[in-house]
Amino acid sequence: MSVQVEATTTEIADGVYAYVQPHGGWCLNNAGLVVGANGQALLVDTVATERRARLLREEVLKRAAPPRALVNTHFHGDHTFGNYLFPEAVLFAHEEARTMMSATGLGLTGLWPDVCWGELEVALPDVTYRDALTLRIGGVRAELLHLGPAAHTTGDTAVWLPEQRVLFAGDLLMSGAAPFCLMGSVSGSLAAMERLRDLGAETVVPGHGPVGGPDLIESNAAYFRWLAEQARLGVAAGLTPLQLARELGDGPFCALLDAERLVPNLHRAYAELAGAAPGDPLDVGALFQEMAEFNGGVPACHA
Numbered sequence: 001m002s003v004q005v006e007a008t009t010t011e012i013a014d015g016v017y018a019y020v021q022p023h024g025g026w027c028l029n030n031a032g033l034v035v036g037a038n039g040q041a042l043l044v045d046t047v048a049t050e051r052r053a054r055l056l057r058e059e060v061l062k063r064a065a066p067p068r069a070l071v072n073t074h075f076h077g078d079h080t081f082g083n084y085l086f087p088e089a090v091l092f093a094h095e096e097a098r099t100m101m102s103a104t105g106l107g108l109t110g111l112w113p114d115v116c117w118g119e120l121e122v123a124l125p126d127v128t129y130r131d132a133l134t135l136r137i138g139g140v141r142a143e144l145l146h147l148g149p150a151a152h153t154t155g156d157t158a159v160w161l162p163e164q165r166v167l168f169a170g171d172l173l174m175s176g177a178a179p180f181c182l183m184g185s186v187s188g189s190l191a192a193m194e195r196l197r198d199l200g201a202e203t204v205v206p207g208h209g210p211v212g213g214p215d216l217i218e219s220n221a222a223y224f225r226w227l228a229e230q231a232r233l234g235v236a237a238g239l240t241p242l243q244l245a246r247e248l249g250d251g252p253f254c255a256l257l258d259a260e261r262l263v264p265n266l267h268r269a270y271a272e273l274a275g276a277a278p279g280d281p282l283d284v285g286a287l288f289q290e291m292a293e294f295n296g297g298v299p300a301c302h303a
Contacts, residue, residue, distance in 0.1 A: 036138015
């Protein structure tokens with residue numbers, strides 16, 4: 001049975017809000033709202049279920065007119081399934097994110113069939129970009145930056161507000177939860193950390209978990225450096241990713257929420273060591289099942 005954890009909306013800069021869904025685990029993502037002159041608004045990401053998307057819309061309309069623009073930071077359904085409940089907005093995303101949204105549809109719902117997803121519809125981006133795009137909504141400048149070729153996914157967008165020094169990182173960064181690079185790359189994630197560090201953000205809204213500062217960049221980078229080194233040692237020892245994950249046991253990152261992501265993350269690291277390019281497809285379904293085996297069951301989803 002799903003535990004209905006409600007969100008909080010916090011003003012983190014003048015007219016800039018973080019919409020945070022505790023505890024930040026699977027499918028409990030964060031969103032962002034930027035309100036400029038005359039109530040014109042930009043929404044960063046939506047949420048996973050119809051019920052939660054309707055709650056998000058209520059929160060947005062307490063503070064602004066219906067958003068003129070909606071940016072999806074990547075294609076995963078917990079960040080995009082609520083798009084259709086914001087019909088007034090022009091939808092923006094990286095071109096690869098749109099491709100993947102179209103290809104996967106509502107497939108995420110099949111991983112957790114007991115979740116009450118509601119009557120969902122896929123709403124694809126109207127405008128895509130390749131490297132960078134600047135939006136100006138109500139006098140507020142928002143820079144959309146592609147962190148590629150592959151980090152969390154192959155179509156990641158960071159939303160950077162240079163005047164406010166606020167970064168909406170999507171799932172490039174996690175707070176108190178394990179990073180996830182199954183559909184991206186370890187090397188690309190580390191490169192993304194470098195680019196994000198160079199922005200000089202003061203406030204960072206991660207894809208999941210509490211709002212933080214630039215320390216979130218450092219903690220995620222530390223995880224990926226550790227992951228890369230463990231994979232190197234595991235390959236040298238002739239261990240499979242699952243065997244290595246079991247040997248690591250109570251490693252330094254085992255207390256993170258959704259720590260079971262270690263298994264697919266190691267598969268990605270092993271693939272890169274074997275010469276795979278960042279973002280080369282892996283068997284997501286099979287690796288989800290292997291992760292569930294490692295976890296002792298399908299990971300909990302409270303969407």
